Amino acid sequence: MNLYRPVSIGPLELPGNLFLAPVAGFSGRAFRMICVEEGADFSYTELVSAESLIRNPAGPVKTLLRRGGNERRYAVQLFGSDPLRVGEAAALLAPWCPDAVDINAGCPVPKVIKTGAGAALMRNPSVLGRMVEETVRASRERLGGAPVTVKMRSGWDSSSVNYAECARIAAAAGAAMISLHPRTRAQGYGGKSDWSHIADLVSRLCVPVTGSGDLYTPEDAGRMLRETGCAAVMFARGAVANPFVFSQTRSLLVSGAWRPAAPEDKIRCVFRQLDLLAQEAGERSACLMMRKQFCACTKGGPDEGGIPGGAALRNRLVHAGTIAEYRQVFHDAGMEI
Ligand SMILES: Cc1cc2nc3c(=O)[nH]c(=O)nc-3n(C[C@H](O)[C@H](O)[C@H](O)COP(=O)(O)O)c2cc1C
Numbered sequence: 001m002n003l004y005r006p007v008s009i010g011p012l013e014l015p016g017n018l019f020l021a022p023v024a025g026f027s028g029r030a031f032r033m034i035c036v037e038e039g040a041d042f043s044y045t046e047l048v049s050a051e052s053l054i055r056n057p058a059g060p061v062k063t064l065l066r067r068g069g070n071e072r073r074y075a076v077q078l079f080g081s082d083p084l085r086v087g088e089a090a091a092l093l094a095p096w097c098p099d100a101v102d103i104n105a106g107c108p109v110p111k112v113i114k115t116g117a118g119a120a121l122m123r124n125p126s127v128l129g130r131m132v133e134e135t136v137r138a139s140r141e142r143l144g145g146a147p148v149t150v151k152m153r154s155g156w157d158s159s160s161v162n163y164a165e166c167a168r169i170a171a172a173a174g175a176a177m178i179s180l181h182p183r184t185r186a187q188g189y190g191g192k193s194d195w196s197h198i199a200d201l202v203s204r205l206c207v208p209v210t211g212s213g214d215l216y217t218p219e220d221a222g223r224m225l226r227e228t229g230c231a232a233v234m235f236a237r238g239a240v241a242n243p244f245v246f247s248q249t250r251s252l253l254v255s256g257a258w259r260p261a262a263p264e265d266k267i268r269c270v271f272r273q274l275d276l277l278a279q280e281a282g283e284r285s286a287c288l289m290m291r292k293q294f295c296a297c298t299k300g301g302p303d304e305g306g307i308p309g310g311a312a313l314r315n316r317l318v319h320a321g322t323i324a325e326y327r328q329v330f331h332d333a334g335m336e337i
Pocket of ligand 1: 021022023024025045046047077104106107151181189193212213214215216234235236237238
């Protein structure tokens with residue numbers, strides 16, 4: 001069976017199954033546009049607070065919600081603890097016409113879970129179920145029936161692994177897809193994700209399951225699709241380090257081979273993102289926001305597409321304040337970008 005294939009999420013037809021995961025602090029509009037350019041079939045905004053959206057729909061959340069110019073299909077991810085409020089927030093997404101609304105049931109950040117949102121929803125599956133119902137209702141009334149999906153973890157901690165129950169309840173409440181990052185909240189982002197949970201969920205659900213966790217290379221994605229039977233894979237940290245991973249994976253799945261991107265190509269790609277961001281946020285802020293990406297793209301050994309002398313480069317990159325200064329750092333390192 002071809003591992004690169006279309007996916008249907010309720011009424012939404014996606015041409016392929018390589019997704020960009022929501023990654024707070026990274027998957028803003030500019031980065032999503034880069035990933036779509038590099039072959040992502042579907043992309044998610046980072047998590048957006050339902051309460052902030054309700055309080056001030058014209059406020060700072062607007063920046064998080066804007067669709068990228070080339071983003072033909074994207075999902076907005078909401079987080080919240082109150083089903084009615086999340087439903088209310090979903091209705092306010094109408095001006096952005098999202099193709100799907102995703103509910104965050106996996107965020108482990110204390111600020112989020114202490115309000116009962118994110119991974120805390122997994123301690124309260126019935127609230128998660130009602131949240132899906134309210135969001136489905138809002139979508140039917142205000143978003144043309146865009147599918148509602150849920151992204152969750154394996155459970156709260158190792159003694160309460162309950163993804164199967166949470167996913168069953170969410171699907172029964174109308175969720176059209178479940179994405180599973182098979183780490184517990186207690187694991188945060190450390191240790192290894194347990195892909196056997198993805199395979200198990202696939203065998204239990206009638207709706208598609210998307211797999212997340214430790215996807216860094218095209219081979220990782222191929223292995224996850226083969227071993228778990230999931231409908232789609234979601235790159236997160238792997239895409240931040242290498243946005244080319246989408247086209248590379250597609251190439252591996254379709255033709256059996258792929259080529260690593262040259263370090264210069266990766267850096268050019270980060271400059272493209274910087275330009276896109278500068279148009280929105282201004283050069284100063286964009287340069288500050290892009291520090292992480294410049295540092296990320298210089299990481300890894302040469303075999304992994306990293307850059308020799310990356311540590312010394314990063315020491316200078318963290319002081320760059322203008323596009324010209326970023327260019328100068330690479331120029332001084334003998335790289336023509
Ligand atoms: C810095 C960071 C921010 C993240 N932000 C979100 C988010 O906003 N919403 C979400 O559902 N998951 C978020 N995640 C989880 C990722 O989408 C993904 O499920 C997780 O990183 C596992 O994939 P990976 O091991 O391939 O990175 C985030 C992860 C990281 C590392």
